[in-house]
Amino acid sequence: MIRSLWSAATGMHAQQMQTDVVANNLANASTTGFKKSRANFEDLMYLTMQIAGQTTPGGGQVPTGIQVGMGVKPTSVQKLFIQGDYIQTDNQLDMAIQGNGFFKVRHGDEDLYTRAGNFTLDSESFLTTPSGDRLQPEISVPEETIVVTLQDNGTMTFYGADENILGEDNVLISTFVNDAGLFAVGNNLFRQTEGSGDATERTPGEDGAGTTVNNFLEGSNVNVVEEIVAMIVAQRAYEANSKSIQTADSMLSTANGLKR
Structure with missing residues (x-):
């Protein structure tokens, strides 16, 4: 349960960075010679509970493993040197x-x-x-x-x-x-x-x-329409991650109330 809280928190941080990058691109949509940036992300380590291919007690083989992701991290903010208009x-x-x-x-x-x-x-x-x-x-x-x-x-x-x-x-x-x-x-x-x-x-x-x-x-190589779409996607992803935190918190609250 705690893992979902931290994973969602890393997602919110990542989407915040994505929004920061998009906002800077839009701010420079009219800047001469400006080159837009792109935020790149990678998934974090996985908690491995079962490895695919291992032998079961009955002599069979596990077709797929069990790995639970731990979230996302930003790896770079890359300049894209595409020709501007x-x-x-x-x-x-x-x-x-x-x-x-x-x-x-x-x-x-x-x-x-x-x-x-x-x-x-x-x-x-x-x-x-x-x-x-x-x-x-x-x-x-x-x-x-x-x-x-x-x-x-x-x-x-x-x-x-x-x-x-x-x-x-x-x-x-x-x-x-x-x-x-x-x-x-x-x-x-x-x-x-x-x-x-x-x-x-x-x-x-x-x-x-x-x-x-x-x-x-x-001119700037920023495509305003593309950046607006990227900002909307980042906003919705941010909201979804915040919803994950609310859901995990609600489940923890339910678990804490079982004693009553």
Whole structure:
């Protein structure tokens, strides 16, 4: 009887975490370059009362055993790096990656990575994120620039008056063996870990790296309908687990009242 109380309690905790993950996904449904998360769960240890296949006193064989589960536990909250929808902005400094890879930016004294390409210019005309992190390698836009173009291979060209070319630079893309192993630090940024492997800088379009395009941004990959359905399922499962606790408590109350 006590086992059912604890098993249901682990179920309520798991569904609470599921709701937390879904709520964060929904909160970032409009965040540029956001990648949704998914909570993964595993069942806990089992109380084995009888092993399948053991011999009975009558010489027969038990076809199925008796195992009682002890509940559930969260094992990971995994980022899903599915491509988000492209949003046309007509802003020449906005960029999107079509395929695998990340933009590398300098945040304080470390290199971090992002899928958000909503770049702007700082006071020294360098491409930077809205939080002030410069794109790496650094790219400086000439002051007389009127038009900026970005090719699939990352070549960025700056045009002045009369379509004069003022300069060119190259946008590089960083790729990882395991994107899901990246550590999310907020501000649309990720840090490499031992799980993700080291970053490899590539020319866009080469060796599996995605290509680049400007005048577009990659939107969040959150599907609002899917998340709402997941939240409803989590809510109902939470209610069912709470009902299990109420039922077990009622049965314990009945057992305690047998003496009267």
